[in-house]
Amino acid sequence: MSGGLVLVLGGARSGKSRFAEGEVRRQPAPWAYIATAEARDGEMEARIALHRSRRGEGWQTHEAPLDLAGTLKALPPEQPVLVDCLTLWLTNHLLAEHDLDAEGAALESALAARPGLTVCVANEVGFGIVPDNALARWFRDAAGLLNQRLAARARQVVLVVAGLPLIVKDVTP
Amino acid sequence: MSGGLVLVLGGARSGKSRFAEGEVRRQPAPWAYIATAEARDGEMEARIALHRSRRGEGWQTHEAPLDLAGTLKALPPEQPVLVDCLTLWLTNHLLAEHDLDAEGAALESALAARPGLTVCVANEVGFGIVPDNALARWFRDAAGLLNQRLAARARQVVLVVAGLPLIVKDVTP
Amino acid sequence: MSGGLVLVLGGARSGKSRFAEGEVRRQPAPWAYIATAEARDGEMEARIALHRSRRGEGWQTHEAPLDLAGTLKALPPEQPVLVDCLTLWLTNHLLAEHDLDAEGAALESALAARPGLTVCVANEVGFGIVPDNALARWFRDAAGLLNQRLAARARQVVLVVAGLPLIVKDVTP
Numbered sequence: 417m418s419g420g421l422v423l424v425l426g427g428a429r430s431g432k433s434r435f436a437e438g439e440v441r442r443q444p445a446p447w448a449y450i451a452t453a454e455a456r457d458g459e460m461e462a463r464i465a466l467h468r469s470r471r472g473e474g475w476q477t478h479e480a481p482l483d484l485a486g487t488l489k490a491l492p493p494e495q496p497v498l499v500d501c502l503t504l505w506l507t508n509h510l511l512a513e514h515d516l517d518a519e520g521a522a523l524e525s526a527l528a529a530r531p532g533l534t535v536c537v538a539n540e541v542g543f544g545i546v547p548d549n550a551l552a553r554w555f556r557d558a559a560g561l562l563n564q565r566l567a568a569r570a571r572q573v574v575l576v577v578a579g580l581p582l583i584v585k586d587v588t589p
Numbered sequence: 590m591s592g593g594l595v596l597v598l599g600g601a602r603s604g605k606s607r608f609a610e611g612e613v614r615r616q617p618a619p620w621a622y623i624a625t626a627e628a629r630d631g632e633m634e635a636r637i638a639l640h641r642s643r644r645g646e647g648w649q650t651h652e653a654p655l656d657l658a659g660t661l662k663a664l665p666p667e668q669p670v671l672v673d674c675l676t677l678w679l680t681n682h683l684l685a686e687h688d689l690d691a692e693g694a695a696l697e698s699a700l701a702a703r704p705g706l707t708v709c710v711a712n713e714v715g716f717g718i719v720p721d722n723a724l725a726r727w728f729r730d731a732a733g734l735l736n737q738r739l740a741a742r743a744r745q746v747v748l749v750v751a752g753l754p755l756i757v758k759d760v761t762p
Numbered sequence: 763m764s765g766g767l768v769l770v771l772g773g774a775r776s777g778k779s780r781f782a783e784g785e786v787r788r789q790p791a792p793w794a795y796i797a798t799a800e801a802r803d804g805e806m807e808a809r810i811a812l813h814r815s816r817r818g819e820g821w822q823t824h825e826a827p828l829d830l831a832g833t834l835k836a837l838p839p840e841q842p843v844l845v846d847c848l849t850l851w852l853t854n855h856l857l858a859e860h861d862l863d864a865e866g867a868a869l870e871s872a873l874a875a876r877p878g879l880t881v882c883v884a885n886e887v888g889f890g891i892v893p894d895n896a897l898a899r900w901f902r903d904a905a906g907l908l909n910q911r912l913a914a915r916a917r918q919v920v921l922v923v924a925g926l927p928l929i930v931k932d933v934t935p
Binding site for chain 1: 771773886887888890896899902906907912913919921930931
Binding site: 561564566 | 599600601602603604632714716717718720725728729750751752753755
C-alpha cells in the first residue's frame with residue numbers, strides 16, 4: 417500500500433522538505449504541492465523561491481496559508497500530495513487568532529478522507545530550553561500537540577536528521 | 590525482568606509523560622506518582638491539573654519538588670514509580686542554589702537501591718542554538734549532564750518524538 | 763574498513779565529544795585531536811581545559827579555529843583524527859565574515875582525500891523555535907546545511923542522546 421499519511425518531522429535546515437519531496441516522487445506525477453507559507457518578508461520570499469526552483473517539473477502548486485482542509489478535499493483523492501509545512505500553517509492560524517483545536521480536527525478529518533499518499537512536513541520545535549516569551553511557549557505547545565495528533569494516525573513517521581531519515585513509526589502493511 | 594530504571598526523554602509537548610504513564614501501568618497498581626512541579630503560576634497550575642485528570646484511578650501522588658531521593662527511599666521497594674519530571678526537580682534545586690552535583694549523586698544512589706520499576710521523565714533541552722543568557726546555558730549544561738548520568742545506569746532509554754518512542758538503549762535481560 | 767568519515771551529532775551536553783573520542787580510540791594511537799575552539803572567555807577556557815584533561819595520553823593536539831582543511835591535509839593520511847567541533851569552526855568563519863559555502867566545499871574535499879578515520883563532532887541546533895535574531899537564524903541555517911552536506915558523504919552518522927548513540931546512517935562495508 418502506498419497511500420495514507422506520512423509525517424516528516426525535522427529541525428530547521430534538516431533536509432526534511434527535500435526528503436518529503438523524494439517520498440512523493442516515488443509515485444506517478446502529477447504531484448500536488450500545497451504551500452502554506454506566506455511571503456511576509458524578503459527572507460521568506462527567498463526561501464520559497466529556492467524550494468520552488470528545486471522541485472522542478474511535475475508539480476501542481478496550491479497555496480493554502482489557512483484553508484488546508486478545504487484545499488486537500490478539492491484535490492483528486494488518489495493524487496500524491498506534499499504539504500509543506502504544517503508548522504507555518506499553524507503559525508498562520510495562531511496569528512489570525514483562530515481556534516487551533518478546531519483547525520486541527522478539521523485537518524485530521526480531511527487527511528483521513530484521502531486514500532492517496534499525503535506527505536506532511538512539520539518542524540520539531542520542542543527540544544530547546546523553555547522560551548522566555550509566553551506566545552512562543554504557547555506556539556511550541558500547539559505545534560507539539562498537532563504533531564502528536566497526526567503522528568497517532570500516520571502510517572509512517574520519520575524524523576529527518578542532517579538529511580537522513582530516522583524511522584519513528586512504520587505500520588505500512 | 591520488569592524493574593529497574595527507565596529514562597524517558599523528550600521535548601516540550603512530545604507526549605513523554607503520557608508514554609511514561611503507559612509504561613508504569615503495564616505493572617499492577619497501585620502506582621506511585623512523584624510530582625516535582627511546584628505550582629508557581631497559573632500556567633503551571635493548569636498543566637498540573639491536566640496531567641492529574643488524565644492519570645485517573647490507581648495512582649498515589651507524592652510531591653517532591655526537592656527531596657526526590659528521600660521520597661523514593663520511603664516508597665515500598667517493589668512499587669512501580671513514575672517521576673515527572675527530573676528537569677523541573679533540577680530547576681527547583683538550581684533556583685535554591687543547591688549543589689547540583691551532590692543532588693544528582695543522591696538521586697543516583699536512591700534509584701540504584703530500588704528493585705522495582707522507576708520510570709523517570711526528563712526534558713531533552715540541548716538541541717537549540719546557544720541561549721543568550723548565562724543561567725540558561727548553565728541550566729542546559731546541568732540538565733544534559735544529569736540525563737547522561739542517569740542514561741548510563743538505566744535499563745532502557747527512550748526518546749519520545751510526537752508521542753512515539755525511539756529506543757535509544759535497551760539492556761532488559 | 764575502519765577509515766572514512768564519521769559524523770557525530772548531538773545537542774549541548776549530550777556526551778557527543780566523549781562518544782567521538784571513544785570511536786577514535788578504537789584505532790591505534792597516536793590520535794590527532796583538532797580543536798576548533800578559541801578561548802574567547804573564561805567559560806570557554808574552562809570547557810577546553812575539561813576536555814583536554816579528560817582525553818589523557820596518546821593525543822596530538824592541533825588548533826584550527828579557521829584552517830581546518832589545511833590542518834587535515836598536513837596530517838598523515840592514515841592517522842585517526844577527531845575534529846571537535848565543526849559548529850565552532852563554522853561560528854569562527856561566520857564571525858570573520860568568510861564565504862561559508864566555499865569553506866564548506868574546501869572542508870569536504872579535504873575530508874574526501876583522507877583514507878584514515880576522521881570523526882567530526884557537530885551540534886544539532888535546529889530543534890528549537892525560530893530564534894528572534896537574524897544572525898542566529900542565519901547561523902542555524904548554515905550549521906544545518908553543513909551537517910547535511912557532510913552527512914551525505916559520511917560512512918556513518920550518529921546522533922548522541924544522553925551519551926548514547928542513535929545510528930542514523932551506516933554504510934560501513
